[in-house]
Amino acid sequence: MRRPLRRTSALNVVLLLYWLCCLAPSPVSSITVTTPPEVHASKGDTVTLSCSFTSTSRPTSKMTVDWSYRPQSGGPPMMFLHFSSRAYPPTEGQFGGRIRWQGTPARGDASISLINATLNDNGTFTCTVRNPPDVHGSTTSHTVLTVTPRVPSIRFSDVAVLLFFILLPSAVITLILIGRMMCPKKERNQSKAHRSPIEVTEGDEYGIPGYTHKEDGAKCCDLYLMDSDEEYYLKDFKKRPPEVEGYADSHC
Structure with a gap:
């Protein structure tokens, strides 16, 4: 009685495996x-x-x-x-x-x-x-x-161009303003340092307003072309005694 039961159970196992193989998807x-x-x-x-x-x-x-x-x-x-x-x-x-x-x-x-x-x-x-x-x-x-949306990007070349056209003119203008502020003061200091304390212009030496070194070089023939007022003033000046040492009469 036990042998038929064993054969039946073994057959059932084989049938179950067969059905599982048929129903399962093929791995290939x-x-x-x-x-x-x-x-x-x-x-x-x-x-x-x-x-x-x-x-x-x-x-x-x-x-x-x-x-x-x-x-x-x-x-x-x-x-x-x-x-x-x-x-x-x-x-x-x-x-x-x-x-x-x-x-x-x-x-x-x-x-x-x-x-x-x-x-x-x-x-x-x-x-x-x-x-x-x-x-x-x-x-x-x-x-x-x-x-x-695309984010706008700035290239290095664009930045360089902006810096060149903005910073360079600003730097030049700044240097010019600094130069103008410093140079006039420097020129005045140099003129005071090199000028002799007894140095005066020839017009101021003789007390003639407007009289410059250029007028000393005037020729005698130019005196005849003067106006009457100028000629009178010049004659009156020649009659004055020399007040400053080193005064010389006109060679005309």
């Missing part, structure tokens, strides 16, 4: 798709949306890649690129003319690039890869794109 029929969880970019940048996959089967003409987009505000996803032997980028709509296929399926790459990113592109991008007979595993992966 799986695919894994990977994308970065987040991508950040500035407005106007060209953004690379990476997507890589691993498959137990070699990619064939039956392999397909689909890229879809869901806006940040919500709503149903929208497929905008399909790959099957070749890429079919969008020609119209939100991404029309701004999507380029960058993938190499033979190397497990299904990446794309988004040209001239805008703030309206914020949202979730989904990459889906199918490579029959690999039908199990993680066939999709998501990437959240965040586009921010």
Whole structure:
């Protein structure tokens, strides 16, 4: 009585293992798709949306890649690129003319690039890869794109130009003002230091206002061209006795 029971239990174990093997997914029929969880970019940048996959089967003409987009505000996803032997980028709509296929399926790459990113592109991008007979595993992966306004940057050349046209004129003007404040005082001090205390002009020596050394060099013929008032003043001056030592009569 014990032998039939043992045979029945062994048979049940074999049947259970058989059903488990049939129902469990085959480890050789799986695919894994990977994308970065987040991508950040500035407005106007060209953004690379990476997507890589691993498959137990070699990619064939039956392999397909689909890229879809869901806006940040919500709503149903929208497929905008399909790959099957070749890429079919969008020609119209939100991404029309701004999507380029960058993938190499033979190397497990299904990446794309988004040209001239805008703030309206914020949202979730989904990459889906199918490579029959690999039908199990993680066939999709998501990437959240965040586009921010571009921050204006100042180049070193711009700073150098501003410094040249602002600081240089200011420095020159400052030096000129300092020079004008210092030079007059220096000239007065030098004139007082080099001038003799008995040095006087010839006009002041004889008490003749306006009489300068230039007039001493006047010729006799020039005296006849003087006015009557000037001639009278000159004759009256000659009649005066010399009051200062070193006075000499005119040679005319």
